[in-house]
Amino acid sequence: xxxxxxxxxxxxxxxxxxxxxxxxxxxxxxxxxxxxxxxxxxxxxxxxxxxxxxxxxxxxxxxxxxxxxxxxxxxxxxxxxxxxxxxxxxxxxxxxxxxxxxxxxxxxxxxxxxxxxxxxxxxxxxxxxxxxxxxxxxxxxxxxxxxxxxxxxxxxxxxxxxxxxxxxxxxxxxxx
Amino acid sequence: xxxxxxxxxxxxxxxxxxxxxxxxxxxxxxxxxxxxxxxxxxxxxxxxxxxxxxxxxxxxxxxxxxxxxxxxxxxxxxxxxxxxxxxxxxxxxxxxxxxxxxxxxxxxxxxxxxxxxxxxxxxxxxxxxxxxxxxxxxxxxxxxxxxxxxxxxxxxxxxxxxxxxxxxxxxxxxxxxxxxxxxxxxxxxxxxxxxxxxxxxxxxxxxxxxxxxxxxxxxxxxxxxxxxxxxxxxxxxxxxxxxxxxxxxxxxxxxxxxxxxxxxxxxxxxxxxxxxxxxxxxxxxxxxxxxxxxxxxxxxxxxxxxxxxxxxxxxx
Numbered sequence: 001x002x003x004x005x006x007x008x009x010x011x012x013x014x015x016x017x018x019x020x021x022x023x024x025x026x027x028x029x030x031x032x033x034x035x036x037x038x039x040x041x042x043x044x045x046x047x048x049x050x051x052x053x054x055x056x057x058x059x060x061x062x063x064x065x066x067x068x069x070x071x072x073x074x075x076x077x078x079x080x081x082x083x084x085x086x087x088x089x090x091x092x093x094x095x096x097x098x099x100x101x102x103x104x105x106x107x108x109x110x111x112x113x114x115x116x117x118x119x120x121x122x123x124x125x126x127x128x129x130x131x132x133x134x135x136x137x138x139x140x141x142x143x144x145x146x147x148x149x150x151x152x153x154x155x156x157x158x159x160x161x162x163x164x165x166x167x168x169x170x171x172x173x174x175x176x
Numbered sequence: 177x178x179x180x181x182x183x184x185x186x187x188x189x190x191x192x193x194x195x196x197x198x199x200x201x202x203x204x205x206x207x208x209x210x211x212x213x214x215x216x217x218x219x220x221x222x223x224x225x226x227x228x229x230x231x232x233x234x235x236x237x238x239x240x241x242x243x244x245x246x247x248x249x250x251x252x253x254x255x256x257x258x259x260x261x262x263x264x265x266x267x268x269x270x271x272x273x274x275x276x277x278x279x280x281x282x283x284x285x286x287x288x289x290x291x292x293x294x295x296x297x298x299x300x301x302x303x304x305x306x307x308x309x310x311x312x313x314x315x316x317x318x319x320x321x322x323x324x325x326x327x328x329x330x331x332x333x334x335x336x337x338x339x340x341x342x343x344x345x346x347x348x349x350x351x352x353x354x355x356x357x358x359x360x361x362x363x364x365x366x367x368x369x370x371x372x373x374x375x376x377x378x379x380x381x382x383x384x385x386x387x388x389x390x391x392x393x394x395x396x397x398x399x400x401x402x403x404x405x406x407x408x409x410x411x412x413x414x415x416x417x418x419x420x421x422x423x424x425x426x427x428x429x430x431x432x433x434x435x436x437x438x439x440x441x442x443x444x445x446x447x448x449x450x451x452x453x454x455x456x457x458x459x460x461x462x463x464x465x466x467x468x469x470x471x472x473x474x475x476x477x478x479x480x481x482x483x484x485x486x487x488x489x490x491x492x
Contacts, residue, residue: 082438089447096454096461 036144040137041080048075108175195486201256203478206344208249212242213341214374220330238381242290279343296322341367356423356488361409372398376470392452399449423488432484444473
């Protein structure tokens, strides 16, 4: 039996090794593109494009959207959008290599898939709000920021993981 | 006295400063035409090789697409015409030097056959209809006759779908005033792309693992050929004159570079090829992912070629 035909569905990398590789990836990103990585930027671009298309007057007057409002330029022509496409493609390849690619909703044993999806949606909304207040997410602010020794990056990093650590206690019953 | 009329200056709306006549209709039609040609070509080939039972998706199910695709394609093509009520004039003549004439007549052949092909499988789609009663009994002999003469239709389809596939490219390359289109690779490139999207569609309709695997292999080979042809197209242009250099610049670093390289070459050709290789080696990849990506790449390719080609010209 070849190695890829074995059941490796739940074999993931060691998280510390994964983190190390992420650091190397970040160096490569700085070298190739001249800037750090980002994850929420693409959805932000999509939101800006939608708002500009649906309500152009609002977009040109709102203090948040004017920063990105430019009739000449398409907000989707942003490198983060293409980076995110690349993430999707790479993740699919990596999943295929481990025989993990199929449609499913991963959920803890005690939680129904529906509940899991609702909670994930809520969490995503909170994270989206937070990332706009902090001007970046785990990748854009914490990872890329702290790698260039930006104080904001470190604060974001410790706040995200620190509060997650604190709140995990209250929500632990959902998972175990 | 001889009268002479002198016209000076150029006032050609939609032609100057660049051609601005062909829009999404043409791109969509070229895609749908190529797709229909691809599916029907493989359906005919499978039929002629006598493997209908093994590759049912190709002959019976994917072939539901070409009639729809051709009708939609031809409809948008006609609504794009400024004088749509004169479209019939294509059918009062045949000009051997005009790609449009070739296309019009080939479509006149392929479109009805695509309908008859589907009709020939009527009895197999609707197994439980009472074919011996009522109005169904009256048309039964037509369906039977078509089913018995499927090989004849296949013999007609093989050459005519190849002509249809090539014509979608030749239609553009015959424009000698548009340097991006005016190259000899385009016809065969569009044919290959059409066959590749056709194979991808057959994968989506595949009824067995064996069938999906075969068409994945075919698609992989076609993607390889397509990449080879794209490389050659650029090599030809880069070895050409200034207008060709500037035309290729649109795709190699200009306005259309991102769309072309990201959505056509990487996500539409290279990435699905990698996924198909993975799948053939034995990794589990959902087959419809590469197939849908190939179809997406085919659509974007037509849009890029139509939009970019109209910007290129000889006058500067």
